[in-house]
Amino acid sequence: MTVSLPPLSGKAKVAGLIGWPVSHSRSPRLHGYWLAEHGIDGAYVPLPVQPARVEVAVRGLAAAGLRGVNVTIPHKQTVLGLCDEVDDIARRIGAVNLLTFDGEKISGTNTDSFGFMENLKAGAPGYDATRAPAVLLGAGGGARAVAVGLLDAGVPELRLCNRNRERAEGLAADLGNAVTVCAWEERCAALDGAGLLVNSTSLGMSGQPALEMSLGDLEAGAVVADLVYSPLETALLAEARAKGCTAVDGLGMLLHQGRPCFAAWFGTDPQVTPQLRAYVLSGD
CATH class of the missing domain: 3.40.50.10860 (Leucine Dehydrogenase, chain A, domain 1)
Structure with a gap:
């Protein structure tokens, strides 16, 4: 083209x-x-x-x-x-x-929060942030943009999991009481009752280590979004689709x-x- x-x-x-x-x-x-x-x-x-x-x-x-x-x-x-x-x-x-x-x-x-939320709206049109907690992996710049977007959309609880807990606690302190820090080792258990999982880390990206994440505690029908877009279909998104979840890739955030x-x-x-x-x- x-x-x-x-x-x-x-x-x-x-x-x-x-x-x-x-x-x-x-x-x-x-x-x-x-x-x-x-x-x-x-x-x-x-x-x-x-x-x-x-x-x-x-x-x-x-x-x-x-x-x-x-x-x-x-x-x-x-x-x-x-x-x-x-x-x-x-x-x-x-x-x-x-x-x-x-x-x-x-x-x-x-414009990163706008981009994330618009991509979420396009990829998961039925998603309502106010209905259930969300789980966010990562605490870098992308995570900050995602967190602000979800909090502004009314998510009742944002469960934040990061490999560096101190950095996660710093982000939580900046963003308020709706953010709960969970240990990285408890990231799978944090999915219980969640309506959305977002990976904002580089794990799963081409050339980076894999994201070791079981979706066993995530309900079918939940939404899984990955900010990674190389590859476009990450292992996380493939597992989400297999489980019956709505999968949203990371390219749309860049575009929006x-x-x-x-x-x-x-x-x-x-x-x-x-x-x-x-x-x-x-x-x-």
């Missing part, structure tokens, strides 16, 4: 992605598809920025007239201190993945988190379609 971008004019809107590295990112392919689909005079470019050069790079990109940038590892926390404005959700997550520039004014937000970014820079609210998924995956 090929996508042809229209030629750029001197008025082209330009956005990009900063991180170190960025060569693995699917975001240029994602935004390139939408630019072509909507015939927008614009471009989205990957911009490798070394950690020691983040401030000069961000301020230079703003001064150069870019509309903004996505921010990925390892810069998501660093750029918080560079923003003139940061919204509440970015402060609660403790990280920024979207910068918009108005002249040299820098504004920051985080890009929607408000694209809208902020290019003025068009794009949609996530099967054709988009196929195009982004075809870049492997």
Whole structure:
């Protein structure tokens, strides 16, 4: 599948992605598809920025007239201190993945919670967060975004399991009484009565150790979501489908988190379609 971008004019809107590295990112392919689909005079470019050069790079990109940038590892926390404005959700997550520039004014937000919840809505349309506890594996940046999204959706209890308990307790302290920390060794037992399991760790990702997780205590009909999307069908999702659970892969979170970014820079609210998924995956 090929996508042809229209030629750029001197008025082209330009956005990009900063991180170190960025060569693995699917975001240029994602935004390139939408630019072509909507015939927008614009471009989205990957911009490798070394950690020691983040401030000069961000301020230079703003001064150069870019509309903004996505921010990925390892810069998501660093750029918080560079923003003139940061919204509440970015402060609660403790990280920024979207910068918009108005002249040299820098504004920051985080669209990862939106991306996760929209992907959950699309992949498990019958899921109601208020009905049952949720279990979340991990306590990193992805886990923070997932936790904020689920708490805002009204989950009555969020059971947090992480290999480093101290880090899990720190996240729980930040997010309030609805978060309960469970020992990593008790992660399977934590599934009792849960309506949702989310893996936000790198376990099960290509090149990483396997996620050792039995779903025996999870009721059939529950939802299992994995933020990993390489491979797209993880062992966790395969077991969930075999058990009769609804399985939600991690690619959709990436696609949906890009929607408000694209809208902020290019003025068009794009949609996530099967054709988009196929195009982004075809870049492997």
